[in-house]
Amino acid sequence: xxxxxDAYGIALYGTYYVDRGNVTVNGNHVTYYEGGEKKEADDDxxxxxxxxxxxxxxxxxxxxxxxxxxxxxxxxxxxxxxxGTNKAALEVTGNxxxxxxxxxKNTLTSGGTHAGLEKNDADGTGSLIIKDDKDSNGKDxxxxxxxxxxxxxxxDSLTANGGFEAAGIGSGYGKDTxxxxxxxxxxxxxx
Numbered sequence: 001x002x003x004x005x006d007a008y009g010i011a012l013y014g015t016y017y018v019d020r021g022n023v024t025v026n027g028n029h030v031t032y033y034e035g036g037e038k039k040e041a042d043d044d045x046x047x048x049x050x051x052x053x054x055x056x057x058x059x060x061x062x063x064x065x066x067x068x069x070x071x072x073x074x075x076x077x078x079x080x081x082x083x084g085t086n087k088a089a090l091e092v093t094g095n096x097x098x099x100x101x102x103x104x105k106n107t108l109t110s111g112g113t114h115a116g117l118e119k120n121d122a123d124g125t126g127s128l129i130i131k132d133d134k135d136s137n138g139k140d141x142x143x144x145x146x147x148x149x150x151x152x153x154x155x156d157s158l159t160a161n162g163g164f165e166a167a168g169i170g171s172g173y174g175k176d177t178x179x180x181x182x183x184x185x186x187x188x189x190x191x
Contacts, residue, residue, distance in 0.1 A: 014030070017051040018060070021059055046074065050078055059080065061090045065094040069097075070097045071094075075101070075158070078106045101133060102132045108158070113164055115162045117158070118171070126179065132155050157188070158185060168190045
């Protein structure tokens with residue numbers, strides 16, 4: 001269940017399970033499913049994961065950041081496979097900044113003509129930053145930790161598999177993309 005709330009009802013942090021239903025993030029507002037029921041929360045520390053990490057799900061994630069806004073999302077052991085469909089596993093939209101922090105092993109497999117982690121300029125020309133700055137407890141990694149993980153290839157990871165004629169990370173078929181930065185983590189993008 002997501003979120004612990006402060007005295008004003010603003011969620012402080014929460015975990016959202018993509019295998020329970022599609023997860024949509026709009027800035028710090030999350031729409032998710034709990035017990036088959038659609039719910040919403042405001043959250044500044046959004047963590048998306050699979051409840052059952054041994055199986056992939058056919059649900060997907062959409063993250064939108066409006067102009068001059070930032071959407072901060074942590075992927076923690078997400079495993080999405082929508083390869084048999086015509087949709088993206090994870091889609092980033094809007095003209096703001098989306099940051100994705102990696103925890104554990106994350107796999108995104110898209111279908112049709114969609115990128116594994118899709119960001120089309122037609123849906124917004126904001127920035128996407130993929131990073132691995134925190135450990136599994138949410139504490140900042142030291143520069144020495146980051147260097148060791150990079151050298152050993154042991155950092156938190158993302159594998160993004162694009163569908164037919166689409167990028168692993170970037171645009172879908174026949175579309176443009178821009179402003180993507182991979183700032184950390186072990187990232188494999190297969191187009």
